[in-house]
Amino acid sequence: MASTRASPACGNCRSRRIKCNLLRPRCSQCARAGLGCTGYRSQSDLLFRDQTKSTIRKLHASSTRVVAPNKHATSWSPVVTRPTFxxxxxxxKVFSDNFAILGDGCKHWMDSGAENPSSATISLTSVGLAALAVVHKDPDMMDLARRKYDFAIRVLSKAIISHKGSGIEQFIAGSFILFIFEMITCDNHSSSNAWQKHVHGAAAFFGYFCSTNGLPVSPVKEIIEICYTTTLACLISGKKVPYFLLELPGRFGASSDTSESDEDPLLSAMRLFAIMSTLVNIRALANQSFSPRNQLVVLAIKKDQALHNWASSLPASWTYHKLPMGQQYIYQDVWYAQMWNYYRLARILVNRIIIDNCDIVSPAMLPGDIFKLQHAQSYAAISFLSQEIYSSLPFMFNLEQMAATSLPLSAALFFTITLLQSLLELTDKAALIQDWSSPASNILGERFTFTKSIVMQNLR
Structure with a gap:
């Protein structure tokens, strides 16, 4: 944090070194001078004002600074001092404030990793550094972030080679967190989907953890997040969902025959995951031509009915509503908004499977007019569900940007990127790029501009 108080004055008053009365939209000094007021710095700019290039210079200088030789001493040596910052x-802190995807475990790793940092601590530090570098456009900070990222990769690689069972939870988290780094630093086509490697790595660690230590006592949001993100990565890359993830809902007691009355929200989320992961595998089979097309259509229609049953059986805590004015849905919290969007994505996926396979199957093979009707309904459903996803984004971004210290980079951003990259596989790319940001831009205005640019950078 800056050692001196950052001036909140507008750009003109700071450059003219005069007092600013901070009036909006134009201060009095600019009005008297007939100048267009350049505006005020954001809260994050004030908070992190001197923590980029000047910090790097301090760190480098502190590690190499030497004292002048004492003329009364017989010898002298370099003195390494601790950096003041x-x-x-x-x-x-940036990570804990903005990227708390894995819950309270991150804070525990940060508190306990001062002397012997874990792979999770190293990974989240690299993400925090990269976030600061992107916001402040600081190449020195980004270089430091990349070196920390490389260190995290080496720690994870060593863990894989040594087959250590201890600390596997942190290896899972470390690999999962690095997918955020890949999204932040994505600047070309070759690296745009590199995050998938880390998500698959986290899933592999998780499978190893389950095989050696068994499952946790109950499903938790961190596990659910890894399961869903891995499934979306499989959808994007055309792979099948690993078997050990497919069996998790049943092992947690969230199979299809689970009682649906007063069901725990986490178990409901696992039931939805079971349907979605099956659909991803059906699409993979369809792409590989392993099954008769008409059978895939029948199976997809059954899964669509299962999704409708899932939504109709949810407890009242899942309820959301649309604001009377504007394109915005309001949920109990961000987690429920994410789960509803996973549901919408699953329904888009099932309708895409129906359309693709109906287009291939000859009319003579269709068992009746029901397929033709379903084909038309699927197109309408995809369009409607896509708009519902777009209308949920303002709530997610607005809620996360309420904190004064929040950066424009957040957990909602990375959920959105993953979701939209999945939609690119299922819907029209041109329409998605044109439509996805309209509700958020209309409601959030200019503060959504930076976030939108990061998302667009990842929509290759």
């Missing part, structure tokens, strides 16, 4: 501690 720890940029990595700031990076950890």
């Amino acid at each position: 720890n940029v990595e501690e700031l990076a950890k």
Whole structure:
């Protein structure tokens, strides 16, 4: 954090070194001078004002500074001093404030990793550094973030080679967190989907953890997040969902015959995951031509009915509503908004399977007019469900940007990127790129501009 108080004055008053009365939209000084007021810095700019290039210079200088030789001493040696400011501690705070995807475990790793940092701590530090570098356009900070990222990769690689069972939870989290780094630093086609490698790596660690230590006592949001993100990565890359993830809902007691009355929200989320992961595998089979097309259509229609049953059996806590004015849905919290969007994505996927296979099957093979009717309904459903997803984004971004210290980079951003990349596989790309940001831009205005640019950068 800056050692001196950052001036909140507008750009003109700071450059003219005069007092600013901070009036909006134009201060009095600019009005008297007939100048167009350049506006005020955001809260994050004030908070992180001196924590980029100047911090790097301090760190480099502190590690190499030497004292002048004492003329009365017989010899002298370099003196290494501790830096007055720890940029990595700031990076950890940035992560905990903005990327708390894995819950309270992140804070525990940060508190316990001061002397012997874990793979999770190293990974989240690299993400925090990269976030600061992107926001402040600082190449030195990004270089430091990449070196920390490389260190995290080496730690994870060593863990894989050594087959250590201890600390596997942190290896899972470390690999999963690195997918955020890949999204932040994505700047070309070759790296745009590199995050999938880390998600698959986290899933592999998780499978190993389950085989050696068994499952946790109950399903938790962190596990659910890894399951869903891995499934979306499989959808994007055309792979099948790993078997050990497919069997998780049943092992947690969330199979299709689970009692649906007063069901725990986490178990409901696992039931939805069971349907979605099956649909991803059906699409993979369809792409590989392993099954008769008409059978895939029948199976997809059954899964669509299962999705309708899932939605109709949810407890009242899942309820959401649309605001009377504007394109925005309101939920109990961000987690419920994410789960509803996973549901919408699953329904889009099932309708895409129906359309693709009906287009291939000859009319003579269709068992009746029901297929032709379903084909038309599927097109309408995809369009409607896509718009519902777009209308849920303003709530997610608005809720996460309420904190004064929040950066424009957040957990909602990375959920959105993953979701939209999945939609690119199922819907018209041109329509998606044109439509997805309209509700959020209309409601959030200019503060959504930076976030939108990061998302668009990842929609290759």
